[in-house]
Amino acid sequence: MKKTSVELVVVGSIGLDTVATPWERREEILGGSVSFACAGASFFTPVGMVGVVGEDFPEPYVQAYRDFGIDLQGLQRVPGRTFRWSGVYDADMNSRRTLLTELNVFAAFKPELPPAYRKAPYVFLANIAPDLQLHVLSQVESPKFVAADTMDLWINVARERLLEVIASVDLLTLNDSEARLLAGEHNLIKAARKILGWGPDYLIIKKGEHGAMLFSASGTAVVPAYPLESVLDPTGAGDTFAGGFMGALVERGTLDQAAMRRAMAYGSVVASFGVEAFSLDRLQSLTRTEIEHRLAAFRELTRLDA
């Protein structure tokens, strides 16, 4: 990568995941929202990671981050064990159960931005506690565009703080069930209008294999998920999407509808590669040329005028 300044800062969780699908089980593979989001963004822009790992964090995983070109000034290594998560997917790969969550070093995580990150124009607050998201926000100087993701846990246990985050960011990303839970409204259009009323200019509702929707005052956009014959591991797909989206937005440099829609398409394409293998495995071998080829196929797929 030629540009060396960090254009995009991403804060979130780093985990050692144990993932079981109906066909395969993998232990202590690299995961966490910031891992997937930084990997997704790395194809488009220099990205800096803010996260925490323990002493047991495997060196090959640090090397994996380096191979993506991710700036690691914000990666804290502290005494103790790395955060662990374990989940099992149902036969249809659409729903999963969490078997175990071990916070470990993540429990005391206080994200601190290295000085070089404080002037970053783009910030993505991936899924962590709203308190930590606000703490990061307080450290950035005058960002051009801030996005945040969250999860059902924070909607349930830290709603007020989460609403502060929502009021402070330009874009909120949620999956469909989280949008319904947050808004207390089943219909997604109504839920979106309600959430936009709380502050953000943009809302992306992620619908997994059914794609994603972008809502804003200037219109609604819908992108499908790229149809795949084989999904090996959907873990992190939403984070990869959001990372790809933010990266593509930085690359474009503007914040208009055209830039947003282009970023939605790139996010969807990068996420579609991610789920073809466990962890970051597929993303590690992914090239921009492959991304562009699939983007062309994606355009072909969604074109109404053939």
Added chain:
Amino acid sequence: MKKTSVELVVVGSIGLDTVATPWERREEILGGSVSFACAGASFFTPVGMVGVVGEDFPEPYVQAYRDFGIDLQGLQRVPGRTFRWSGVYDADMNSRRTLLTELNVFAAFKPELPPAYRKAPYVFLANIAPDLQLHVLSQVESPKFVAADTMDLWINVARERLLEVIASVDLLTLNDSEARLLAGEHNLIKAARKILGWGPDYLIIKKGEHGAMLFSASGTAVVPAYPLESVLDPTGAGDTFAGGFMGALVERGTLDQAAMRRAMAYGSVVASFGVEAFSLDRLQSLTRTEIEHRLAAFRELTRLDA
């Protein structure tokens, strides 16, 4: 309508539906696959209906068909009671339970094509028993394009006859759960490839609020559902989509990818109006101008290059 020859023949069920949603319950309203499909097609082409009703079929419902400009030469009126169906929708409006199915005159239905229908270039075999679909097929002379729909019941109890139908038609339409059941394959891309291998040139998988996918040897197309703030009654949406699709295909006159994609968009738009009210209520007041306006919004929604 200026053209008076019947370009499209649709065969299927006519029912008096009792539908309960979380907010409202309607008794003995006009329903059935052929009602929704003919109404959907009527905005684009002269359409002839083949179906059966009993002596109790309300005259206002016959008038409703006439108001759509539907040709009724193939509508049989026989002694006995009209087919009845009753269902209740869950709170999320996505799943429903059938409370009652009374076949009545439908049990002995033998669809006979009026002579004027036998040369029709386009035929849609809406959801009825595969035996009856084959009986209709045997009566059409040299159709240009035949589509068929079906349901889980026939996949389970009349699989062999259904496979004969599938081998004889140009297009099969199914919803996603039916495609999975028919192919014995959860992944929709793999399921689609398997089903296309059984004969039809085209397969449309309907995904309700998540849109529809078109599969063929010459490519895959994805259209979203038009996002609605208010869905009053989803009954018949798939039939309205298929009817709108077939009507738009007839109107265009060609069978290339461009015609197919245009038809997918029109089908999706017409179906989106249909679910805004019970029965055919919204479609009865719908105009082509309204369809074109929503189609323009639909294009805007799905455009990747803003």
